[in-house]
Amino acid sequence: MNMLSLKAENISKQYRLGQVGTGTLSHDLNRFWHKVRGKEDPYLKIGETNDRTTKGDSEYVWSLRDINFEIQQGDAVGIIGRNGAGKSTLLKVLSKVTKPTTGKIYTNGRIASLLEVGTGFHPEMTGRENVFLNGAILGMTRKEIKRKFDEIVDFSGVARYIDTPVKRYSSGMYVRLAFAVAAHLESEILIVDEVLAVGDAEFQKKCLAKMSDVTKDQGRTILFVSHNMTAIKSLCNQGIVMSNGNIIYNGTTDRALSVYNGDKQSFGNSVILGDHKDFKNNLFELNSISLVDENLQSNEIDFREDQKFNLLTDITIKDNINEYHLSYIVKNFNNDILFTMSNGYKVKLQNGNNKLVCDIPKDFLNVGEYVISLYIIRNVHESVLYEEDILKFRITERSKELGEWLGVEPGFIKTNFEWQLL
Missing domain, CATH: 3.40.50.300 (P-loop containing nucleotide triphosphate hydrolases)
Incomplete structure (x- = not known):
């Protein structure tokens, strides 16, 4: 043990804001007088949470409050x-x-x-x-x-x-x-x-x-x-x-x-975007992005590591002159870029409505939490939209059989290389 x-x-730590000057001595004497009489510090019941981004009303703030570990x-x-x-x-x-x-x-x-x-x-x-x-x-x-x-x-x-x-x-x-x-x-x-x-x-x-x-x-x-x-x-x-x-x-x-890196209860593996002005213009309309199961049905937030799933994008192309493609960047929650998925030259987006599916194989991503960012690219090299962390999702462990390794292997990508004994 x-x-x-x-x-x-x-543990709590309180500070007085502003310049040390008028009022400080009186506050110190007041504290001392309460201590001599065996009373509680009169300033412990006042003060605000230490949020540096907002302007508060109290001259006292709690830099630390009720810390236990x-x-x-x-x-x-x-x-x-x-x-x-x-x-x-x-x-x-x-x-x-x-x-x-x-x-x-x-x-x-x-x-x-x-x-x-x-x-x-x-x-x-x-x-x-x-x-x-x-x-x-x-x-x-x-x-x-x-x-x-x-x-x-x-x-x-x-x-x-x-x-x-x-x-x-x-x-x-x-x-x-x-x-x-x-x-x-x-x-x-x-x-x-x-x-x-x-x-x-x-x-x-x-x-x-x-x-x-x-x-x-x-x-x-x-x-x-x-x-x-x-x-x-x-x-x-x-x-x-x-x-x-x-x-x-x-x-x-x-x-x-x-x-x-964020409230992990707010995971969302689908997002409806069509009514948002940033995703709707005279060139294209990004209607929705979602992670779905292999039957293209909406799924719960989590996917198991041995479960195949798909990235489904619903986008309408209004521009019949230029070519567009989507690039999705997958990162972990430390913001490390793991890989990029792009339809590129493989599947061309057509003028009108497109439902684009990307197949993500099972046993590819390791157990963990991931975010996806999106680029919409015009004519191969021009980025016309970048949206960071548009989707969040989690990969969970599959159930293990007797004799299998129960832990999680290091790394983010699960390798499935071919092995042979010569």
Whole structure:
């Protein structure tokens, strides 16, 4: 049984908006007077949800509200959400950089955190001096830093500039050295806040490999904030999705990515478009697009992996001079393009009404959630319509027989190549 590494219990964080000035002292005195009398903070009952896109009436906002979760030792947890969702505030609270307004945090072991580029670095000091300074801030002894110094510098890749003041470093060099120090601290919990976006592709790959080693080989816990969904999926076994200061999902990484990319209850594998002005003009009229079963009958939202289905498009061509064709782009919910389907030269659209069917074979797409975008192309190269994520659909597992593999194979496309023994 895994030990509990970190626990957040009813964590909330309230901030006062605007410039710090008139009214602040009176509010502080009011809070103090209530505390002396054993009363509740008078400002806890006011405040609004932290929605950065709207202008509210209250000068107090809740950056975090009623956050509860438990993380087991050795878990790699990806925290995802839109800008302003409260991810960085949560990590600052967990790192004890700032105190929560309400709630308690329980940790088991040392925490190493990398929240901003060059956290704890002094610009006038050299890289060498900052390694010792930053290591000391993170809780490393001088003996421990000296023992790991060469390894830290080698990992950072800035050996040539190690005796140069860090104010002359680029942001990428800064984060390389800062991450190298944090990653080599023998802490039980490592907290990283999307600073890796500053590094180049080679360094990001190196960091992800290091964090993977930290969790799998050393059994350390990682909390990782990133907008790189591929990195989250490859590194993390758990996911937390935040929105407006609240946790809206806490569970498996795959499901967390699905929740982050949209409300998965709003799947729709058919759409009627004819009355919408964007799809109706003097050139064409896109009437409907739907995913149907092999009998061309409308289906429930989900298709099984061993089920053949069809993409049915109802379109009326009004232009009898130019040629048109449809190109559908299929993506996963990380927005990776998997493949394109196009009628192109195979089936020509006729002037008048067309019902175009594309056959999607069974055992082709792996279990997962997918979106389809549409291009309408005129005369091979001119795009006259692009509609992103026009359809969403889900592929589910088929029932398995005794002795068959019960899991899902990695990848998005299921291969069915021919094999022979020579």
